[in-house]
Amino acid sequence: xxxxxxxxxxxxxxxxxxxxxxxxxxxxxxxxxxxxxxxxxxxxxxxxxxxxxxxxxxxxxxxxxxxxxxxxxxxxxxxxxxxxxxxxxxxxxxxxxxxxxxxxxxxxxxxxxxxxxxxxxxxxxxxxxxxxxxxxxxxxxxxxxxxxxxxxxxxxxxxxxxxxxxxxxxxxxxxxxxxxxxxxxxxxxxxxxxxxxxxxxxxxxxxxxxxxxxxxxxxxxxxxx
Ligand SMILES: [Zn+2]
Ligand SMILES: [Zn+2]
Numbered sequence: 001x002x003x004x005x006x007x008x009x010x011x012x013x014x015x016x017x018x019x020x021x022x023x024x025x026x027x028x029x030x031x032x033x034x035x036x037x038x039x040x041x042x043x044x045x046x047x048x049x050x051x052x053x054x055x056x057x058x059x060x061x062x063x064x065x066x067x068x069x070x071x072x073x074x075x076x077x078x079x080x081x082x083x084x085x086x087x088x089x090x091x092x093x094x095x096x097x098x099x100x101x102x103x104x105x106x107x108x109x110x111x112x113x114x115x116x117x118x119x120x121x122x123x124x125x126x127x128x129x130x131x132x133x134x135x136x137x138x139x140x141x142x143x144x145x146x147x148x149x150x151x152x153x154x155x156x157x158x159x160x161x162x163x164x165x166x167x168x169x170x171x172x173x174x175x176x177x178x179x180x181x182x183x184x185x186x187x188x189x190x191x192x193x194x195x196x197x198x199x200x201x202x203x204x205x206x207x208x209x210x211x212x213x214x215x216x217x218x219x220x221x222x223x224x225x
Contacts, residue, residue, distance in 0.1 A: 013112040019105040020115070023122060033117040037172075040130035044165045047134050051158035058151035065144070065152050067161040071215075077167065078216035081209040100204070107175060109200040112192075114175050123172050130168075134161055167212050171195070174211075197224040 010022070084092055090193035106122050107113075114123065137160045145153025173182045174192040183189055191214070198208035207224040212219045217223040 011225065013108065016106065016111050016178055023106055024115075024118070027118055027121065031050070031118065031121055033120040036120050036124060036127055037117075038125045040168065041124070041165055043134070044130050044161045047161045048158045051154040051161075054154055055151050058149075058155060062149060062152050065148075065155045066159050071155050072165060073160060073163040074210065074213055074216050077163075077211060078209050078220065078222075080210065082206075082222075086205050086209075102202065104199060104204055107199050109196045112175055112196050112199060113177050119175075120172070123175050124168055125164075130161065130164055133164055137161070163212070171211050194224075200224075 008028055022033070023058075043101040062130060083089070084095050088096040103122055106119075114120070134157070137157050141153040141160075143153075144156055170188070170191065173180070173185075173188060174195040175185060179191075180187075183192060191212075192206050194214055194217075195211060198204055203224055207222050208214075208217055
């Protein structure tokens with residue numbers, strides 16, 4: 001991906017340009033952006049395909065776990081963003097450093113666009129995050145499977161993994177050039193603006209904490225006006 005035609009280049013504040021120069025200078029030579037993008041999505045797709053392949057024929061009532069898990073994930077995402085990405089909580093200070101210190105210093109409202117694929121490292125979770133999340137979802141999925149039936153557990157796992165893939169894809173899309181085809185998908189531009197407002201340093205600690213939707217910001221009163 002070459003986004004060097006960045007129309008916003010002249011709008012990048014000097015301190016953001018300096019942060020980006022430091023970031024690019026510090027990027028490991030071995031960093032492979034497309035591998036970083038592809039690995040978690042391939043892993044996630046494999047987990048979802050495995051869950052679907054093992055379904056034994058879920059009842060309609062079993063399917064309720066899908067919207068329930070999706071809404072629960074929206075709530076968890078909002079809280080994770082507020083309490084762990086924007087607060088330095090031992091022993092998870094790395095999350096704060098990667099998000100508040102790094103990600104938010106590289107992209108601010110008005111200068112949201114990545115320069116090239118090498119900036120994926122500043123947007124995406126580490127490659128191991130999705131497999132780790134799938135592993136963490138294992139015990140609750142197993143427990144739910146034992147109580148409510150195996151298909152319910154499999155659907156919980158598939159929905160949780162799909163949610164994280166959607167989160168990653170949408171967050172990356174918000175940081176692409178505004179003319180990118182993905183930005184023209186229905187609803188994306190509105191959410192991109194929602195996220196850009198979150199990248200205003202005066203708002204980032206408390207407003208527009210939802211990434212995949214505005215729902216939880218609405219419910220919790222953290223929607224930027
Ligand atoms: Zn962002
Ligand atoms: Zn943030």
